[in-house]
Amino acid sequence: MRDASALAFGRLQHAEDLPMADHAIPHFHNDPGVPSITVGVKEFMCTGARPPFDHPHIYIDMGGDSEAICSYCSTRFVYDASLGAHSIPTECELSDA
Numbered sequence: 001m002r003d004a005s006a007l008a009f010g011r012l013q014h015a016e017d018l019p020m021a022d023h024a025i026p027h028f029h030n031d032p033g034v035p036s037i038t039v040g041v042k043e044f045m046c047t048g049a050r051p052p053f054d055h056p057h058i059y060i061d062m063g064g065d066s067e068a069i070c071s072y073c074s075t076r077f078v079y080d081a082s083l084g085a086h087s088i089p090t091e092c093e094l095s096d097a
Contacts, residue, residue, distance in 0.1 A: 026085045027094035028077070029054065036067075036076035037092045040083025047094055048073040 027045040028037055042062040048055035048070070055072040062068045066079045080088075087093050 028092050029094045030075045036078055038078045038080045038088040046070040
């Protein structure tokens with residue numbers, strides 16, 4: 001099996017030989033300035049606003065909680081599994097992440 005230790009010890013030639021995640025992490029922004037965004041995932045990135053006015057992209061993992069607050073912009077994110085990788089309002093989905 002190929003792993004990071006094999007790369008570190010020179011048994012693999014390139015980092016691209018390592019297995020990669022099979023999905024992208026959704027990104028959400030709060031350009032509309034809403035007090036909360038409902039999302040259908042528990043792991044995502046908050047960008048605050050759309051570039052070039054975005055804050056550092058913050059990885060948020062709700063874990064067992066049903067809501068989280070971004071430490072940069074204080075946007076409240078509420079989990080609703082029925083949404084999948086989408087949000088309400090839908091305009092808070094950042095498609096060019």
